[in-house]
Amino acid sequence: MSKSRKRRQKCIEDYQKNSGGQKNRVCIAVNICTYRREEQLNRILDKLQGSAFFDQTKKTDYSGALYIYVVDNACELSEIRSEYMNLRHNPRGNTGGAGGYQYGIELIRSAQAEFTHVVFMDDDVEFDLSCFYRLFDFLQQVKGADASRPVAGRMFRMDRRDIQYTAGEIWNAGRISHVGFNRTAAEVDQEPEIICDSGAEYGGWWFCCFPYDFVMENDIMPFFIHCDDVEYGLRYGRPPVIIRDVKVWHETFEYRQTPVMRYYDTRNPLFVNEKYQLNKDAPQILNEWKQEISAYHAGGKWDYEYYVIRGMLDYLKGMKWLYRIHPGKYHDRLKKARTGRYKNAILWRIAERRFRRRYEV
Secondary structure, eight states, rough: OOHHHHHHHHHHHHHHHHHTTTTOOOOEEEEEESSSSSSHHHHHHHHTSGGGGSSSSSTTTTTOOOEEEETTOOOOOOOEEEESEEEEEOOOOOOHHHHHHHHHHHHHHHHSSSSSEEEEOTTOBBBBBBHHHHHHHHHOOOGGGGGGSSSEEEEEEESSSSEESSSEEEEEOOOOOOTTTTHHHHHHSSSOOOOOOSSOOOOOEEEEEEHHHHHHOOOOOOOSSSSSSHHHHHHHHHHOEEEEEEEEEOOOOOGGGHHHHHHHHHHHHHHHHHHHHHOHHHHHHHHHHHHHHHHHTTOOOOOHHHHHHHHHHHTTTTTHHHSSSSSHHHHHHHHHOOHHHHHHHHHHHHHHHHHHHHHHH
């Protein structure tokens, strides 16, 4: 038996051995940010509120152990304020997923409940209730150092429901790779129930559970969208546990690409890599950026080219600039920007000059 397999087997045996002893107290806050997805959100809320966590007729370990916090970035839904279910308008307006989750954290911190864990979850996922039951059971049983590790939810494809897109994420300085990429459900069923050493560095916020102690002390970087989950997971610094039945179905990212998204996917990884000293050497960064804008230019995709240039220009303004702007208002400005071949020809030269000056290349 390989060393890796032995470690996995020991991990499972430890959880099984401890499951008969004293159980951990578990109280979960679910943090959801939504923006004009009322139908999908209602399906999530109806399913959770119909679960054993909200069943007042039967007393089980699940009863009263899950609270829901929803932040409406569009400020259009009716607010709900109750002990176990809170739906609030974001007082800062549309500040993206990062801002919505951040306000959710602030609501969770101000609650009277004594939470042990926080689940970050998208507003458009589908799931079976076994996902939450299995997570809860695991958190009740887990002992030792692994009790302080996050739990990454597996993501299955929405368009091919028997295909796992990823079980956990490896950042690799922005060249993301997925643990268990494109495995079938049958292949996943052959894996150990609990995986402790998958190689994943973080879990995506389609579904990811963190110990509350960390969430209590750590705010989310104001990225608006993309890389907020990356940075938060890297900051936590412990690899996630992966559990077979803790999974959701979610739309994959090729369906979400737009020119404006290329702005965030240019800017935010540069900020993350800078923070964790993962940026490659400056000439290589510049060369890869120029290759990308050249490809868009050659294909006549002036809008994509513009947003990649703009992403670099804004990264070069520095981390302090990121905290000075209102991310939602800035996003609206980005969407209204005029793009064009000749404008891009000027801007990329300005960006290159500023990059060379900053990095002395």
